[in-house]
Amino acid sequence: MFENWFVLSPKLRDAGYCVFAFNYGTGGLGLSRVADSARQLQDFVEKVRGVTGAAKVDIVGHSQGGMMPRYYVKNLGGADKVNHLIGIVPANHGTTHPLVGPAGTAGCLSCDDMQWGSQFLRDLNADTETPVGPYYTVITTKYDDVVVPYTSALLAGPSDYVTNIILQDKCPLDLVTHHLITNDAIVARWVLHTLGRRGKPADPNFKPSCLPF
Secondary structure (H helix, E strand, O other), rough: OOOOOHHHHHHHHHOOOOOOOOOOOHHHOOOOOOOHHHHHHHHHHHHHHHHHHOOOOEEEEEEEEHHHHHHHHOOOHHHOOEEEEEEOOOOOOOEOOOOOOOOOOOHHHHHOOOOOOOHHHHHHHOOOOOOOOOEEEEEEEOOOOOOHHHHHHHOOOOOOOOOEEEHHHHHHOOOOOOOHHHHHHHHHHHHHHHHOOOOOOOOOOOOOEEEOO
């Protein structure tokens, strides 16, 4: 939680949102099968809904955490409980990065699931990548050095509830990479913009300030 959200979480809180985060997977390190982590998310969402009284939650996730909620949405009843699903450099179609795999490397079962062409991802993306229910926004960077190619993050679906954002299309000098992207000020502007839209994903015509602070 600290590594990914110590910059963005306070910005969301200051904008008036109730912010919750959790560590998932083996040892809280995201090493379990993605489906198992999604079941942890399912339990966590129910706790958040219980505490807040909200019928639906907004989910902002990074990397595996941007892709894993799609399993919850598609297979675990999350479609009716998620409003916005914002994936920041999500591994939606896997990666060809040589350090992700082979199966079970160093106990990382999720690395197996996130390999390009894995059975898990073939199943997840079959029929529809974006089941009706949430509004999907993907935020990615051309300089992603983990989810390779960076276009693997992008989702297919109707534009009325799916938006794909490549940071450099609006801010070409933003050179942010995979691990630091949740600390990026431009990403925070995109996230806040998206959360502020009722019944819509991010507006692809939104022009954030490109200042790095």
